[in-house]
Amino acid sequence: GAGVSQSPSNKVTEKGKDVELRCDPISGHTALYWYRQSLGQGLEFLIYFQGNSAPDKSGLPSDRFSAERTGGSVSTLTIQRTQQEDSAVYLCASSQFQGAALEAFFGQGTRLTVV
Amino acid sequence: AQTVTQSQPEMSVQEAETVTLSCTYDTSESDYYLFWYKQPPSRQMILVIRQEAYKQQNATENRFSVNFQKAAKSFSLKISDSQLGDAAMYFCALTGANSKLTFGKGITLSVRP
Numbered sequence: 001g002a003g004v005s006q007s008p009s010n011k012v013t014e015k016g017k018d019v020e021l022r023c024d025p026i027s028g029h030t031a032l033y034w035y036r037q038s039l040g041q042g043l044e045f046l047i048y049f050q051g052n053s054a055p056d057k058s059g060l061p062s063d064r065f066s067a068e069r070t071g072g073s074v075s076t077l078t079i080q081r082t083q084q085e086d087s088a089v090y091l092c093a094s095s096q097f098q099g100a101a102l103e104a105f106f107g108q109g110t111r112l113t114v115v
Numbered sequence: 116a117q118t119v120t121q122s123q124p125e126m127s128v129q130e131a132e133t134v135t136l137s138c139t140y141d142t143s144e145s146d147y148y149l150f151w152y153k154q155p156p157s158r159q160m161i162l163v164i165r166q167e168a169y170k171q172q173n174a175t176e177n178r179f180s181v182n183f184q185k186a187a188k189s190f191s192l193k194i195s196d197s198q199l200g201d202a203a204m205y206f207c208a209l210t211g212a213n214s215k216l217t218f219g220k221g222i223t224l225s226v227r228p
Contacts, residue, residue, distance in 0.1 A: 033216060042121075042220035043206065056215050089158060093216070103150075104216055106160035 002026075006092050006107035013082055013114055021077040021110045025094030032075050033093045033104065034067060043091065049075060082114045117142040119209050121219035128197045129227050135182075136192045136222050138207030149183070150208040151192045154221070163205070166190065194224075202226045
């Protein structure tokens, strides 16, 4: 596609439910990042993929969070048993390959609201 | 480990004036890259300017330029002839050869007409 696509744009879920957030990176981009941005705050790193592997998962806040990437393309971030503190905008970015001064392109994010 | 610090939470500038946004960083890598991203209310992060650490010359993109002080680990963004459309959050970011893209907490820039 022309840009990084994230779906859904907005998600309201009840506390305790599981949610899946999807990211379609730009075709050919091997590096993919997930960030979380709480209201008015900076970007908190969650996880980074190079191809299908995740060399850095250090930002996942708890074992309720997991992510996978298949075919070196689409990635899914799953949050199990959602809590109100999970409410945030989840941003995905991709770049052509890691380890270069290449621009990371961002999607418009998924705004998750846990009620 | 790498860190990016933006100590000013917000700034304001008069339209057509110049403003400088500050950023300091720390990294143990010798090969790294620095970026400034803009995030308007639409949430779309947009790359404003990028600097390769091995280059001594400061990067420039139209009204945007940086002051890269490698020894001081400082990377400030100067916006000249500020426009109303420049109002947004601005994030400083750093990536190394084998590490993730790390962002600062951001600064909210408002532009007064």
